[in-house]
Amino acid sequence: MKEVHYFYAPHGSNELPEDEAKHALRVLRLTDGSEMVVVDGEGLLHHAVVVTQGKKCFFEIRETLPQQPTWHGHLHLAVAPTKNIDRTEWLVEKATEIGFDSLTLLDCDFSERHHVNIERLGRILISAMKQSHKAFLPRLEGPVKLKDFLQRHMTAERFIAHCYNEPELTPEGRPFLFDALKDPQADAVVMIGPEGDFSANEVRQALQVGYRSVSLGESRLRTETAALAAVHIMNIHHRTTTCNF
Amino acid sequence: MKEVHYFYAPHGSNELPEDEAKHALRVLRLTDGSEMVVVDGEGLLHHAVVVTQGKKCFFEIRETLPQQPTWHGHLHLAVAPTKNIDRTEWLVEKATEIGFDSLTLLDCDFSERHHVNIERLGRILISAMKQSHKAFLPRLEGPVKLKDFLQRHMTAERFIAHCYNEPELTPEGRPFLFDALKDPQADAVVMIGPEGDFSANEVRQALQVGYRSVSLGESRLRTETAALAAVHIMNIHHRTTTCNF
Numbered sequence: 001m002k003e004v005h006y007f008y009a010p011h012g013s014n015e016l017p018e019d020e021a022k023h024a025l026r027v028l029r030l031t032d033g034s035e036m037v038v039v040d041g042e043g044l045l046h047h048a049v050v051v052t053q054g055k056k057c058f059f060e061i062r063e064t065l066p067q068q069p070t071w072h073g074h075l076h077l078a079v080a081p082t083k084n085i086d087r088t089e090w091l092v093e094k095a096t097e098i099g100f101d102s103l104t105l106l107d108c109d110f111s112e113r114h115h116v117n118i119e120r121l122g123r124i125l126i127s128a129m130k131q132s133h134k135a136f137l138p139r140l141e142g143p144v145k146l147k148d149f150l151q152r153h154m155t156a157e158r159f160i161a162h163c164y165n166e167p168e169l170t171p172e173g174r175p176f177l178f179d180a181l182k183d184p185q186a187d188a189v190v191m192i193g194p195e196g197d198f199s200a201n202e203v204r205q206a207l208q209v210g211y212r213s214v215s216l217g218e219s220r221l222r223t224e225t226a227a228l229a230a231v232h233i234m235n236i237h238h239r240t241t242t243c244n245f
Numbered sequence: 246m247k248e249v250h251y252f253y254a255p256h257g258s259n260e261l262p263e264d265e266a267k268h269a270l271r272v273l274r275l276t277d278g279s280e281m282v283v284v285d286g287e288g289l290l291h292h293a294v295v296v297t298q299g300k301k302c303f304f305e306i307r308e309t310l311p312q313q314p315t316w317h318g319h320l321h322l323a324v325a326p327t328k329n330i331d332r333t334e335w336l337v338e339k340a341t342e343i344g345f346d347s348l349t350l351l352d353c354d355f356s357e358r359h360h361v362n363i364e365r366l367g368r369i370l371i372s373a374m375k376q377s378h379k380a381f382l383p384r385l386e387g388p389v390k391l392k393d394f395l396q397r398h399m400t401a402e403r404f405i406a407h408c409y410n411e412p413e414l415t416p417e418g419r420p421f422l423f424d425a426l427k428d429p430q431a432d433a434v435v436m437i438g439p440e441g442d443f444s445a446n447e448v449r450q451a452l453q454v455g456y457r458s459v460s461l462g463e464s465r466l467r468t469e470t471a472a473l474a475a476v477h478i479m480n481i482h483h484r485t486t487t488c489n490f
Contacts, residue, residue, distance in 0.1 A: 070463030090335065097470045098462075133465045178481055217343075218315030218486060220377045225342045232477050236423055241463060 004035050004047075006130040007059075008137070011040040014058055019123070021057035024050065030057075039130065041137030043067050067135040071099055071238040074187040076156065078104040078149060079227040080194035081142075083112035087224040092121050095231040096128035096138055104149060105142025110196035114143060146202055149191075150209050156187035159214045160206040161226060162198050169203045170213045177214040177230060181237045188238070190214070190230040195223055249280050249292075251375040252304075253382070256285040259303055264368070266302035269295065275302075284375065286382030288312050312380040316344055316483040319432040321401065323349040323394060324472040325439035326387075328357035332469040337366050340476040341373035341383055349394060350387030355441035359388060391447055394436075395454050401432035404459045405451040406471060407443050414448045415458045422459040422475060426482045433483070435459070435475040440468055 005028060007020050016024060016038070024030045034050040038059055045067050048059040077100055081088045092103065103125075107114055122140055129137050159177060164170065181188060191198075191206065198206075203213065216229045250273060252265050261269060261283070269275045279295040283304055290312050293304035322345055326333045337348065348370075352359055367385055374382050404422060409415065426433060436443075436451065443451075448458065461474045 094470055094473075097464060097466050098474065099464050131465075131467070176484065176486075217480065217484065219342060219344050219379070221342050222376070225339055228339075228473075229343065229477060232474060233481070235462065236478070236481070239421070239462060241421075 004037050005030070006037045006039060006133060008041060008126045008130055009038050009059070011042045011044065013040075014061070016057040016059065021055065024057050025052065025055070039135040041126075041129065041135070043069075043135050045135045068240070069099070069101075069136055070240050071235050072185040072240060073183075073238050074102065074156065075100040075231065075234045075238060076102040076104070076187070076189040077192070077227055077231050078106050078144075078189060079192040080106045080108045080111045080223065081113045081116050082223050083195060085113070085116065087222070088116070089121065089124055091224040091227050092124045092140075093128040094228050096125055096134070097132040098228070098232050099132075099134070099235050100138055100231045101136070102139040103141075104144055105140075106149060106191065106193075107143040107145050108194050109146075109199040109202055111143075111194045112196070113194075116143060118142070146191075146198075147205065150205055150211075154187070154189060156189045157182060158189045158191075158206075158211045160191045160198065160203060160211040161214050161216050161230060162193060162203050164197075164200060164203060164213075166200070169200060169207070171207070172212060174213045174215045177216055177233045178237055180212060180214045181234065184238050188234050190234065192223060192227045192230060249282050250275070251282045251284060251378060253286060253371045253375055254283050254304070256287045256289065258285075259306070261302040261304065266300065269302045270297065270300070284380040286371075286374065286380070288314075288380050290380045313485070314344070314346075314381055315485050316480050317430040317485060318428075318483050319347065319401065320345040320476065320479045320483060321347040321349070321432070321434040322437070322472060322476050323351050323434060324437040325351045325353045325356045325468065326358045326361050327468050328440060330358065330361065332467070333361070334366065334369055336469040336472050337369045337385075338373040339473050341370055341379070342377040343473070343477050344377075344379070344480050345383055345476045346381070347384040348386075349389055350385075351394060351436065351438075352388040352390050353439050354391075354444040354447055356388075356439045357441070358439075361388060363387070391443075392450065395450055395456075399432070399434060401434045402427060403434045403436075403451075403456045405436045405443065405448060405456040406459050406461050406475060407438060407448050409442075409445060409448060409458075411445070414445060414452070416452070417457060419458045419460045422461055422478045423482060425457060425459045426479065429483050433479050435479065437468060437472045437475060
């Protein structure tokens with residue numbers, strides 16, 4: 001059974017973006033009438049056929065299948081990008097495969113990286129979305145200063161994962177994220193710090209605006225591993241089904 | 246606070262292996278009397294000091310702290326190595342950070358890779374163990390033919406993750422691994438197939454010897470992502486504590 005290729009085109013468009021078109025026509029050698037799947041990143045999956053116009057690749061929709069996320073609520077990861085950007089790039093790929101809604105890159109007191117190539121990360125998000133056959137494209141932003149992120153109004157259950165044990169920074173202890181998550185339908189935000197962790201002052205500020213201290217388990221995890229673990233824990237806790245059929 | 250460096254020396258030895266010694270003396274420039282932590286891969290963590298002898302690095306133990314795993318039971322992952330070995334290498338690093346006990350590389354009907362550099366993977370295991378401050382080194386073996394692996398006598402809860410929906414291959418459906426795991430203290434084994442999945446015949450053989458079909462969630466995951474998800478799910482389900490203090 002030949003697999004139909006997945007492509008991304010922004011919601012409402014009937015033309016593939018330039019790099020997608022190049023991949024379709026030059027790499028995969030699709031021609032007029034070739035079958036394709038186009039996802040719009042906002043939940044719509046179209047079965048379509050190719051309509052070329054020179055180097056441009058339009059598509060004619062045959063059938064549209066609205067998709068549902070396989071988890072409840074809006075799952076938001078906020079993480080300081082790693083010094084070695086490769087590690088952040090694989091996090092972006094893996095988190096998208098697992099499934100979540102938003103990624104905010106944070107600029108923290110101990111951040112070792114203050115700039116990222118956001119376009120490149122965006123391309124990795126798109127390719128991971130297509131590769132894992134999803135129709136939802138996670139939102140991506142940043143780097144955002146932590147204090148600005150903390151000032152945002154959010155109704156979500158909010159958590160900050162850190163390694164401090166001081167009572168002042170862990171008024172309710174530091175429960176395991178999976179146990180700290182309450183409503184499996186609620187929105188959730190988890191913040192992960194840089195290699196050097198958040199500063200005590202940053203944790204203090206987060207607690208003041210309603211974040212809760214959590215742990216991601218007993219293991220000492222690298223930043224990107226901790227971030228993927230957080231996404232996976234939110235995804236498991238908020239999953240919509242427990243059986244594939 | 247300066248961090249004391251972690252090194253690995255096999256259980257019972259008072260000398261660092263050659264590559265560890267090279268790292269200690271040439272890279273970190275440790276000298277006689279330098280403090281170090283040595284883990285033996287079998288649960289012992291030694292606070293020790295360096296004793297050099299030419300290019301050799303011995304250590305004198307000051308204090309030994311037996312460690313306990315942070316999960317119950319023996320967690321065993323069996324996975325077909327990926328065509329692109331880099332993906333298997335990061336799996337080895339991440340799974341070790343998260344925490345598990347055994348990794349068997351499988352040779353399956355649809356495997357795209359039949360040979361691996363097991364020494365190289367072993368070095369990655371050791372460095373991930375040290376990096377995550379663990380004293381337990383996961384066992385590593387393979388590639389092992391699937392039919393030989395299936396013939397092993399195991400008392401563990403055994404699972405095979407695959408994408409088939411045929412009733413014959415899913416007599417109990419295909420529950421989510423987290424829900425299929427019963428006793429949080431029991432040993433567990435999860436098998437993950439190659440990029441092309443297990444063959445129907447392989448799934449049949451596994452079911453015949455007592456494996457149960459499971460899913461790793463609704464998402465379509467790459468082999469290495471599925472394998473890490475399986476390790477993380479076992480680790481969460483079998484965790485010994487739910488709070489870091």
